[in-house]
Amino acid sequence: xxxxxxxxxxxRIYGEGEARVAALDGIDLDVNPGDFLALMGPSGSGKxxxxxxxxxxxxxxxxSYRFRGVEVTExxxxxxxxxxxxxxxxxxxxxxxLPRTTALENVELPLIYRGLPARERVERAMHAxxxxxxxxxxxxxPNELSGGxxxxxxxxxxxxxxxxxxxxxxxxxxxxxxxxxGIMELLASLxxxxxxxxxxxxxxxxxxxxxxxxxxxRDGCIVGRDERxxx
Amino acid sequence: xxxxxxxxxxxxxxxxLVRTALTSxxxxxxxxxxxxMVSIGExxxxxxxxxxxxxxxxxxxxxxxxxxGPGRGVGKPxxxxxxxxxxxxxxxVRAVAPSDSVSGVAVFEENTFTTTLTGSTNAYLDAMxxxxxxxxxxxxxxxxxxxxxxxxxxxxxxxLFGEASPLDAVVRVDDLTCSVVGVLEAKGQNSxxxxxxxxxxxxxxTFQRRLRGHRDVALMIVSAYDGVDSARVQADxxxxxxxxxxxxxxxxxxxxxxxxxxxxxxxxxxxxVLTGFLAAVAAVSLLVGGIGIMNIMLVSVTERTREIGxxxxxxxxxxxxxxxxxxxSMVLSTLGGVLGIGLGLVVAWGASVALEIPLxxxxxxxxxxxxxxxxxxxxxxxxxxxxxxRMRPIDxxxxx
Numbered sequence: 166x167x168x169x170x171x172x173x174x175x176x177r178i179y180g181e182g183e184a185r186v187a188a189l190d191g192i193d194l195d196v197n198p199g200d201f202l203a204l205m206g207p208s209g210s211g212k213x214x215x216x217x218x219x220x221x222x223x224x225x226x227x228x229s230y231r232f233r234g235v236e237v238t239e240x241x242x243x244x245x246x247x248x249x250x251x252x253x254x255x256x257x258x259x260x261x262x263l264p265r266t267t268a269l270e271n272v273e274l275p276l277i278y279r280g281l282p283a284r285e286r287v288e289r290a291m292h293a294x295x296x297x298x299x300x301x302x303x304x305x306x307p308n309e310l311s312g313g314x315x316x317x318x319x320x321x322x323x324x325x326x327x328x329x330x331x332x333x334x335x336x337x338x339x340x341x342x343x344x345x346x347g348i349m350e351l352l353a354s355l356x357x358x359x360x361x362x363x364x365x366x367x368x369x370x371x372x373x374x375x376x377x378x379x380x381x382x383r384d385g386c387i388v389g390r391d392e393r394x395x396x
Numbered sequence: 397x398x399x400x401x402x403x404x405x406x407x408x409x410x411x412x413l414v415r416t417a418l419t420s421x422x423x424x425x426x427x428x429x430x431x432x433m434v435s436i437g438e439x440x441x442x443x444x445x446x447x448x449x450x451x452x453x454x455x456x457x458x459x460x461x462x463x464x465g466p467g468r469g470v471g472k473p474x475x476x477x478x479x480x481x482x483x484x485x486x487x488x489v490r491a492v493a494p495s496d497s498v499s500g501v502a503v504f505e506e507n508t509f510t511t512t513l514t515g516s517t518n519a520y521l522d523a524m525x526x527x528x529x530x531x532x533x534x535x536x537x538x539x540x541x542x543x544x545x546x547x548x549x550x551x552x553x554x555x556l557f558g559e560a561s562p563l564d565a566v567v568r569v570d571d572l573t574c575s576v577v578g579v580l581e582a583k584g585q586n587s588x589x590x591x592x593x594x595x596x597x598x599x600x601x602t603f604q605r606r607l608r609g610h611r612d613v614a615l616m617i618v619s620a621y622d623g624v625d626s627a628r629v630q631a632d633x634x635x636x637x638x639x640x641x642x643x644x645x646x647x648x649x650x651x652x653x654x655x656x657x658x659x660x661x662x663x664x665x666x667x668x669v670l671t672g673f674l675a676a677v678a679a680v681s682l683l684v685g686g687i688g689i690m691n692i693m694l695v696s697v698t699e700r701t702r703e704i705g706x707x708x709x710x711x712x713x714x715x716x717x718x719x720x721x722x723x724x725s726m727v728l729s730t731l732g733g734v735l736g737i738g739l740g741l742v743v744a745w746g747a748s749v750a751l752e753i754p755l756x757x758x759x760x761x762x763x764x765x766x767x768x769x770x771x772x773x774x775x776x777x778x779x780x781x782x783x784x785x786r787m788r789p790i791d792x793x794x795x796x
Contacts, residue, residue: 222709222790243713250711261706261793265411277400278711322710 167234169330169362170196170219175228177214177385188214190385191228198329201356201363203373203393206382212366213334215382219364220253220332221245233329250278254323254361256352258335260315262307268294268318269303275326293325294318297351313344320351324361331355333365337372349375398719405723409731416728419692422685423732423772424739427765429678431740432747434761437671439744439753444664446754454490454620455523455656456630458482458637462649471650472641473612479519481640482616486632488624491522494600496614498607500569502552502596504562509555513569513596515603516617521580523619531563531578534599538577542601546574549595550582567596572606574598585752626655682768685732686776693725693780704784705792718785725777726770733769737762 177189189211196202196219204212217223218230221237230237232248240248254275255261262271272290281289294300297317307315316336323331333352337345353375355361365376373379374393381389409416460471476494483492493516500513514520518533531547538545546567553562562576583592604611620629630653637651697704704717741757748755 217790220709222793223788243715246708246711246713249709250713255709257793261702261709263703263706274707275710277397278707278713278716280397283400326711 168195168231169198169200169233170194170364171229171231172215172219172225173229173231175215175218175225175230177211177218177223178226187385189218189225192385192387194380194387196330196362196364198362199356199360201353201375201377202365203376203379204364204366204382205368205370205373205379210382211385212380212382214385216332216334216364216366219330220255221248250275250326252329254326254328254331256316256319256323256331256333256336258338260307260312260319260339262315262318262322264308265306267304267306268299268310268321271307271318272321272325275322279326289325290321293321296324297321311344312340313347316340316344316348317351320348320355324355324359328361330362330364333363335366335368337367337369342371345369345372398723401719401723402727404720405727408724409727415692416731419689419728420732420735422688423682423729423769424685424736426678426682426685427733427736427769428739428743429681430675431737431757431761431765432743433674433678434671435740435744435755435757436747436751436753437667437674438756438758439748440751441664441667441671442756443753444660444667447660454622454624454626454629456618456620456626456633457654457656458616458618458633458651459654460614460651462652473614474616474651475613476611478637478640479613479616481636482618482633485636486618486629488620488629490619490621491519491617492619493517493519493523493617494613494615495520495617496600496603496608500572500596502556503568504556504565507556509552511549511552511569511594511596513572513598513603513607515598515600515607517600520597520617523617525619526583527581528578529581530561531576533578539599539601542599542605544572544574544602545577545599547578547580547597548576549580549593549597551591551593552596553579569596572598572602574602626657630655682772686729686772689725689728689773690776690780692728693721693777694783696724697721697780697784700784701787701792701795704787705789705795708787708789708792714785717787718781721781721784722774722777725781726773729773729776730766730770733766733772736769737765740765 172192172194174191174193175189176187176191179186179188192215194215204215206212214223218225225238232252237245237248263274269287269290272293273286276286276289291300291303294303297320299314299317299321302310302314307318310318336352337348340348349372352363352365356363367373377392377394379391379393380387381391458474460473462471479492479494483489495514495516497512497514500511502509502511517539521533528547533547534545537543548562556562556567557565562579564575566573566575580593580595585591618629618633620626633653634649638649641650643649707717744757745755
């Protein structure tokens with residue numbers, strides 16, 4: 166089985182001279198289709214940087230990143246944007262919904278950039294909201310929704326374009342335990358039922374337990390891998 | 397996609413109406429100024445051209461002396477036989493009228509009015525293509541004898557007689573008294589802003605006898621038939637007068653033939669230069685409006701950095717972001733443009749009423765102003781939009 170994501174010797178350096186920090190220090194990582202991996206480690210260990218590099222939001226200073234066998238470091242900014250558009254979905258800690266824009270419209274956004282006709286957009290966005298259990302809140306703006314609901318909208322936005330890989334950066338970081346479990350169950354079901362590959366950064370061991378495996382980060386390196394639930 | 401982007405832009409701009417209104421204001425004022433200036437300028441030129449048509453294309457003024465302005469050479473005045481000579485010897489001449497004027501206070505009963513007293517003949521009315529609204533012209537006998545009769549302009553009639561008919565009334569102007577035999581048709585203002593109807597016409601002989609004490613002709617007004625080349629008539633008059641005044645070859649003329657059409661077309665040229673100049677000043681305010689848009693768009697891009705990051709992460713291409721911000725600045729500037737066209741038309745209309753010039757709005761000007769305002773949005777919106785489009789997604793998302 167060929168890997169969906171292949172990182173080889175990926176290094177990401179921030180700053181120069183005295184302030185020079187290697188957020189990633191030559192990591193190797195394979196993510197196979199259908200994987201559900203949790204990235205854990207202390208602050209500044211490089212787990213978020215790793216997620217951003219895989220999400221093509223950030224670029225490695227050195228090393229090779231192949232996505233579906235394509236060398237991403239050789240792609241133009243435009244091609245990387247198309248890669249995000251067609252294959253990736255993001256869930257952020259702070260939800261990152263557009264303010265003063267209804268849940269439905271937020272979920273529609275990725276489909277607008279895909280150039281879908283309005284009718285189909287609304288249909289698919291409503292379906293995605295239904296999947297996260299928020300169809301009844303479709304016409305509410307983010308500030309009218311609870312944190313858990315906002316994160317569900319963000320998840321609907323991530324999955325509305327049928328991505329191959331969902332990248333979640335501390336998706337439960339702002340939520341209480343009950344709501345966090347709700348989000349995790351949703352992520353796990355996406356992975357299980359739809360075969361969507363999930364890469365998640367988290368602080369909480371409890372949430373990481375939903376993953377198939379936990380990758381331990383320290384000082385820009387992956388220092389361990391704990392298998393959890395076999396797929 | 398364009399329609400979706402347009403709706404998005406309208407929505408974004410409607411969220412902060414005060415800012416949108418203030419940002420559009422610059423372009424609004426600029427476009428209004430351009431429209432108003434061009435319309436007023438065109439109206440003024442039309443007014444001048446209407447005058448040109450009214451006085452006839454072929455009106456020449458022959459005055460003694462050479463050149464113009466200070467230091468202009470003096471020449472001996474003309475005589476009545478010069479009028480006859482021009483009428484008989486120059487081809488294509490319709491009428492030759494003597495003319496001399498002084499300012500005087502006309503009095504009728506309790507009413508007084510300062511007017512221009514002009515001494516001439518019926519040829520004056522022929523030359524100016526001026527009809528009568530009441531009464532009659534001078535009779536041949538009155539002209540020859542220099543009788544105390546007069547023909548009044550409309551303004552003088554209104555000031556002295558109001559609604560009543562002035563015919564056969566006796567009007568006094570300074571030491572002269574005359575009985576009114578006719579009233580001229582109204583002509584209105586000329587392009588110099590003078591009221592042409594403020595006039596009291598008496599026979600040339602009367603004027604000479606009562607006011608001048610000699611029989612010189614101060615000014616000759618020559619009108620040529622339609623279709624006759626006024627430059628040729630001018631040249632013929634010049635050579636005839638040189639001959640009659642015994643001017644040697646090579647010596648300078650001691651008289652001047654002025655073509656009214658020439659003077660007016662010069663005035664027309666001045667008006668069009670002035671229009672261009674005012675429009676250029678107005679265009680500068682349009683430029684300032686554009687800079688205002690650029691300024692606000694830069695602020696907007698900075699404020700919405702996070703939004704840009706979100707959009708880039710969920711699949712927007714750089715050009716999608718570029719288009720989004722460009723659309724916003726274009727909507728801003730065309731909004732200003734449309735409102736500015738409205739305001740400009742109102743100002744132009746007000747000016748046309750106040751200045752008594754025709755309201756001339758060429759659709760081309762309006763179209764150009766509209767297109768230009770849109771163009772301003774593109775030009776001044778491009779830099780902010782490009783800044784938005786060039787953001788790295790990770791930096792934009794992390795922006796606080």
